[in-house]
Amino acid sequence: MRDNMENPNIPEIIPAEPVSAFSLMFTAEHVGIITIDVPGEKVNTLKAEFAEQICTILQKTQQYPNLKGLVLVSGKSDSFIAGADITMISGCKTAAEASNLAQKGQTVMSQIASFPVPVVAAIHGACLGGGLELALACHSRVCSLDDKTQLGLPEVQLGLLPGSGGTQRLPRLIGATKALDMMLTGRSIRAKQALRMGLVDDAVPYSILLQTALERVAKGRKSRPPLPWQARLAGGPLGKSVLFHFVRKQTRAKTHGNYPATEKIIDVVKTGLDQGSGNGYQAEAKAFGELVMTPESAALRGLFFASTALKKEKGGDAQPLPVRRVGILGGGLMGGGIANVTATKAGLPVRIKDINQEGIRHALKYSWDLLEKKVRSRRLTRNEQQRQMMLISGTTDYSGFAQIDIVVEAVFEDLSLKQSMVAEIEKNAAPHTIFASNTSSLPIHKIAEQASRPEQVIGLHYFSPVDKMPLVEVIPHAGTSAQTISTTVSLAKKQGKTAIVVGDSAGFYVNRILAPYINEAARCLLAGEPVDHIDKALVNFGFPVGPIQLLDEVGIDVGTKISPILVEAFGERFAAPSGFDAVLKDDRKGRKNGKGFYLYGQKGRASKQKQVDPTIYRLLNVTPKAQLSEEDIAQRCVMLMLNEAVRCLDEQVIRSARDGDLGAVFGIGFPPFRGGPFRYIDTLGAANMVKTLEQLAQRYGEHFKPCEGLVRRAEQGEYCFPAEGLAGEVSEKVSKV
Template structure:
């Protein structure tokens, strides 16, 4: 009997009885093939009950006479093993229980590593977390050259560390520097890079992956030893001390002490190298258990579950229409970014319409430059770059728009202009074409009020830069059809975005909670707090950049346009502090015109840290002097954001606290380890938040007054998150 995979090079095999997620068969050359195929799931994930199943399958293999070795493969089409089942980890009630879970995983991996004949992992697709730890326990690894193949240990992104031996095996295989980089960043490695760094022993086309692995076993070839330079850097008292000193220093500069998993990873790797792998495994299991119980890991796992659940939702109770072509109106920064993610991630043809050829050239160059970076870093071939660029075309008229399924408008924030765009699309596109406006503040019902097909008008708010920011807000108005909503959400997912459906009100959700946060930072600045002191306060709190630098990045002019719209809709609590408009009157737009709160174009100054433009203080007529602590400044800015988030939930601007947390984390970088505004309120307690807001209101003004919904939950002891 032959294997049913479409590969003529596979030798004859004799099937054996399958054991749950693991099945075993033997070739005529006496090599066992263990196939991992978790029933009823799209990808393989490791579960606690698999420990016994793996042990059983290894015992069965050992009983086979003349066994030369084993090859471990996946039964899934596009993945090897995507990691451990996170619900299994979240089910642990104590640190001891979580440590025991890690020890069980270590024991299984140890049995594979100590198996009497060679065990080779044949890797195709995602090989992450526990999946890579299992591959590391094998005696050799062969992977496919397919783009789907990625290897990594992303546990740090869940506030954890690899708990099944990964912290000990990876440094010994590829050296401590590269191993620490992989574990501390959680980044994935592609096949060719994995081969260069010694993570895998061979990388071949998928069509001969299994054949290559079988041949390696038949020849008794195990993994190559670590390279000499890797071994030298991993050992030696002075080199080792310097390595861990600088890694710890760099890590703390990035995390500001907010992610305990990074410290634990460094400690556990160092323990293993200093005291031997036995002590290293013990330290790993103990640290894993402690990290599972931290609030940071609980918050990060909560975000993981929330985003996973959101990916399964359509946004509305209707099947999406198929989208085969996308149109973009406007070739500016946003238009070029939207065109890029549509072509390179969704793989869809894009037609850009601009009033002149210069706009089209700008949009095309935007994508070319991004792809060129990938080519230079060997993440993309030149042929693939050309293929993706061929998906993007441009026009100064509406030629080709009759075949477009959805048009994304990215022109200036002008209501009449956007309404005229709707009319032109209805005239030049097909009756089924959806018009999606990338507006950041204008109500969608106003954009749609003159449309002949208002049910096909919707908001689709991207964040800049589009290729990096993961969130989009999908904004239906009252007359938008369910199918338009689901189709728009479907497109956003294909573009690699996290899409939340939000209500059609001024500022939508993200900009509405961001505005009071920025305004309070401005009040601190006008009171004399230095720009960098304000920004450092919020970076130390956990934001990727501070509020003043963020204003420079998005554009000071853009930020000030949203304010009046919010004031008109919700009142004076959104009013920017008087005197702050002097910045815009001085033609300071931030990074885009090289003139903002920080200095730009100051190369050769001997520091990577941004320098504040001192002329800002003279412009605002303030003398900079830090008077409040960083904690006080962060509290003032963040409390206003929390208060506004609760209002958004109660006014149905967002559908759930879950969506509010995801929107804040992915849209404005709310600290992931705090889980989002609503989980953070739960952590502090609603009563504590109300008390803090009341104290701030007494000191700084009534805009800090706690909203009714927050007071009610404080009185009733309600939580936002399960």
Template structure:
């Protein structure tokens, strides 16, 4: 046993997993800057949808903080309350919580259709629709109805925080706080200060994330931030493979076999096809045509497919009354819609290589542009945000394991085979020429 343990402890997988443990532990101790956070006594939530309900749940049940939810109608508030009731209900049923404790935690969450009670909140997390004018209106309303020190944190997935803060009276107190769905399960949040955000606001927002049991990384205010920016080219490449005739199940299986918890097509269904199509144009406008999704994919959204949320996506979602399939089946009508004849013809390793290399290349760009503060933050963001295989340590550890020279050669080969969007970024080319690594050897 001792010999076997010694062999396992010296594997690259062991080193990768240990690096993630130390990185996440270090992040829990960081405040995001040098300033002291403002004390947190009460939290406000704008929007009682899926995200708003999830944020309220983790704030009350993990952070122990009183939460006030504002929605335009009682239905939204009830949805948000039901989210927490259902999450706590699972704990009660598995005997991990007493019913009295559930009641006590539920009493921390209240709701209103106006700003009653918001004058006492220290931070407001906004989780309304992805509409810039609406979010700017929310900022103005919070400034009018809350205390002068109240922080406004927007849970946006694509809109620049600087634009949301443009008309604010106190822009230094506006920040991005990007959660991932489902909120009670996903461990990561991205904290996104704009150019005018104060250090105290950053520290206060990071402190809230820690209270909610989240791992927070501070990222730059640019299109897609970090996680969505590296995710988009990965999913786009899977879409290109699909249009080349590779079956949906084969694509997903290739990436699951590589080490991801779910495949890219399943992920798109879970996140929402409509959400993905909102983020892509923002990335294309800011960062160029390499982010453009295949034109044929417009047909999917025009067909009213949003994914699991409306029961129509790349996979079939039987209604509650129907017999649940043991194994999820792809919706074959999509092939007709996209004009492709499905036939498994690519090696799983080839599919995985094409998708993952796009992600690695974009991650290196993000570090070069200062979107992330360090390779460590980039690795934590990818593993905790989109399930990059933990045993590989994250995109940067994985690139160090492969070697920058090999990464560049692979990207050049894929560029010759599949197009210019695989062109290796300058940072990787420079590292390949000079034999550099993202982490010091042995760290």
């Protein structure tokens, strides 16, 4: 905005009296510029009190003589409007109150849409949720070509739907098919794609964004009219019927009925197209109110608040050291993935050290292939691909490591090897260089045992594939300095990761709660439950993949390496069921060698209809027959995970229940609509969990015995989130639903 105002091509701007988050100016050519700049906030979000302010400023503009039109811009440097204030939504106590909030938003948008002169939105940066709904209400939209510019309606990710007219305006602008895709996935659209689909009327360099919007008003350029009804309805009544049937079927296949917002979105869009926008707006406001009150939305909003709070934390009180260059030890799958996110997300130079050139080539190809996909999908230019690749270099010695600030070690899970890596880095890198080990199981204090600077040794556990999995566990040992912790957390954030600080104990947090879950699925299999029946039970519960398929994906050999370490530390409750070792003895490692519980074709690719390898049953000497219900299987596996999560909290393996929820959701795909293990425990109630575990212990063994912390919570009526009063609210809502 400021840069544009200094542009001599833009007419003189005459300031008017500012009104709170909205200020008004007029150009010499009689165009009003409304700047949105929420005081004290990094980004603009829409709040309930803004409704009156917007109405006031619109009335003020109409008093200006010879007004030709209005341009809406953001006063923030990197965003337009990031959405509605979620705390405002969470403050609603009833569905009627939330519906009324939506109706107020609809009224404001309607006033913009019916404004007597053209209103143009000049969009730069994030234009999401309520921000896009506001832009849709404008008569025309112009956006910048900057990478920061993204347009989307992500409300579904919070268990909601667009509540300020978005479900009605978007289908009429770009067609029902594309609109439903945007709303049901919550995905964001880049500038060029937005232009191609008709979401915006022009896309220009940021330097001329305001000028272009002003000229559009001055020359009386109008947006293209809404699509004719045939296009909106995908080819008339028959096409509409086919479209909505297909979309509903496809959506249910993905959500398994666990996300009520998706059904509401489809219903409300259909209502508007069938019965007119008036009825559509009413249906939208009603559905919005109902969704705000669902336990699913409460859980998803809880995760949103938790992850937002975590982003503001440094992992401790110490100020992080600046990280200018990063070293990677090992050019394998993990090393290549870590190098990729360091270069492409953090924008930092990366130096990969491997014992041979083949490892370096493998790591470089890993990044090149990922960037190539972005180029082909037009999300990245060739020049940018080359620029990012130039940040990654390789060596078979330690040349260049004297300038490295932090080294991430990603070699084999061998303690003596990792200890030797620490010694080599202390010898060849700078005195301040941090050594971060990407280990999934080895204790960090043992890796640092022979270090001369143990305070600079820490664990940094990534999950595979690194470019997709959002979580990292930061694992300090007792001697790790506070500055090492904060610097490591800072690097992880730059890499685009959600970082939780966990204790230095066997399995850390994620693998520790995952192990009993996987083991119980294995016991079900050895008892004769079919592989796909077990997996389907947990997918329907809400996990992205079932436990047996997950074992295939991460590597059966990897899973078996962790089990003995957990048994040594915590006892027989972590022991894999006897007879299951036959899988590994048969050289079944899963997808990576094309031989596991499922059938794989060339290069470890599974068929579209994933099929179980029937020879697995002969190998395990079982006759597959489904005897347990999906609910029983899910209960057995999940209850053990929840029980172990409580132990981790009480043993301070995790710093808080919040961190435990984020770690499980982002690390192993615990169902987000359930909020994470601890919010789910509060939903069930500790007393109910203890009763269930005791019943399971009687049927299946002592490993189901409820832990002391859970028994105490049951006896004393405690919750994992006592300060929030969440448990009672959610339990009440669950019982009503």
